Amino acid sequence: MGTFPDFPKSCKSQLCAHLTPEIYQALQGRSTVNGFTIDDAIRSGVENIDSGIGVYAGDLESYTLFATLFDPIIESYHGFRQSDTHQSNLNPDDLQAPNPDPEGEYILSTRIRVGRNVADLPLGPAITKAQRNKVESEVSAALNSLTGSLSGSYYSLGDMSEEIRKQLIEDHFLFKAGDRFLESAGLNRDWPEGRGIYHNDEKTFLVWINEEDQLRIISMQQGGDILEVFTRLTTAISEIEKRVPFSYSEHLGYITSCPTNLGTAMRASVHIKLPKLAADMEAFKAITDRHHLQIRGIHGEHSESEGGIYDISNKRRLGVTEVQCVQDMVDGVAELIATEKSL
Numbered sequence: 510m511g512t513f514p515d516f517p518k519s520c521k522s523q524l525c526a527h528l529t530p531e532i533y534q535a536l537q538g539r540s541t542v543n544g545f546t547i548d549d550a551i552r553s554g555v556e557n558i559d560s561g562i563g564v565y566a567g568d569l570e571s572y573t574l575f576a577t578l579f580d581p582i583i584e585s586y587h588g589f590r591q592s593d594t595h596q597s598n599l600n601p602d603d604l605q606a607p608n609p610d611p612e613g614e615y616i617l618s619t620r621i622r623v624g625r626n627v628a629d630l631p632l633g634p635a636i637t638k639a640q641r642n643k644v645e646s647e648v649s650a651a652l653n654s655l656t657g658s659l660s661g662s663y664y665s666l667g668d669m670s671e672e673i674r675k676q677l678i679e680d681h682f683l684f685k686a687g688d689r690f691l692e693s694a695g696l697n698r699d700w701p702e703g704r705g706i707y708h709n710d711e712k713t714f715l716v717w718i719n720e721e722d723q724l725r726i727i728s729m730q731q732g733g734d735i736l737e738v739f740t741r742l743t744t745a746i747s748e749i750e751k752r753v754p755f756s757y758s759e760h761l762g763y764i765t766s767c768p769t770n771l772g773t774a775m776r777a778s779v780h781i782k783l784p785k786l787a788a789d790m791e792a793f794k795a796i797t798d799r800h801h802l803q804i805r806g807i808h809g810e811h812s813e814s815e816g817g818i819y820d821i822s823n824k825r826r827l828g829v830t831e832v833q834c835v836q837d838m839v840d841g842v843a844e845l846i847a848t849e850k851s852l
């Protein structure tokens with residue numbers, strides 16, 4: 510039996526906001542079919558007091574077995590209640606996305622990714638080494654059967670030279686190693702075995718295998734043609750879905766290890782240069798808040814901006830469709846560019 514964590518007063522995570530001794534006590538002694546417990550679910554937030562969220566799921570069952578903790582966190586992050594249902598819409602025809610920067614003055618690149626996990630398997634925090642290796646071999650084989658502009662090659666992390674690995678990270682194509690939040694969640698066990706990246710020659714279509722989620726399906730390219738990026742992504746998703754069954758729930762949509770990614774599991778972002786707006790972060794944040802957008806640094810989550818370049822992406826992922834996620838980003842970016850121009 511674990512003991513109730515001793516959170517310092519400074520802790521601002523969703524975990525310390527919502528975990529009470531009563532809830533913790535009631536969840537003690539429970540274990541999912543994959544042996545995942547409440548102590549496993551909260552370890553990352555307990556070991557990383559600066560977490561924003563602080564919890565991970567070990568499997569689909571974690572979301573119901575530990576619902577007294579997960580539900581209020583999900584509601585607080587996504588504004589999505591227990592009684593709400595999620596709906597998916599991956600139809601590019603429904604997206605209104607003329608290039609917000611046709612002259613290419615502000616947007617450096619566009620990237621849209623979704624997380625996916627394989628149905629009826631534990632998620633990364635509870636997966637065994639053998640299961641993870643099987644995911645790698647089956648998913649990479651499925652990807653290797655893609656044709657046309659999606660055809661490419663799979664590169665396993667263990668076989669990759671340090672030089673190539675570093676270059677892929679520097680060029681924004683590959684995940685970093687050693688994330689301490691993932692480490693505490695058990696997501697880095699047996700590293701680098703079972704992890705890798707698939708991509709086409711142009712590196713406009715990429716799939717990460719066995720990072721935070723078993724698949725991260727990515728479409729990206731230079732410039733601001735967001736519709737083209739979304740269209741490539743949706744084509745890829747439907748091709749992969751024909752070959753790999755994804756974990757999906759009527760209530761929570763696509764199932765991911767972190768509750769922030771549930772639903773669409775989609776993050777649509779631009780790298781955008783806004784040096785004037787950056788001098789007035791209050792005005793900048795007022796626009797991003799209005800459009801439900803998140804500001805990240807240039808090297809992804811937990812990184813800083815460089816040279817007035819920011820990563821701007823949708824924050825909502827659950828209870829909104831994929832089209833709406835991208836629309837939030839498109840509309841917000843259009844307003845950001847208009848404001849930057851006026852300054």
Ligand code: ADP
Nearest residue numbers: 618619620681776778779780807808809810820
């Ligand atoms: P994720 O998007 O999977 O949640 P990160 O925020 O860590 O994870 O980003 C992963 C990588 O993708 C980082 O190298 C980041 O710089 C890169 N990236 C994100 N958005 C863009 C973009 N619009 N253009 C180019 N690279 C991007």
Ligand code: ARG
Nearest residue numbers: 560561562563564690767769
């Ligand atoms: N667990 C980390 C935290 O609580 C990250 C949460 C969101 N990011 C993610 N990559 N899932 O701050």
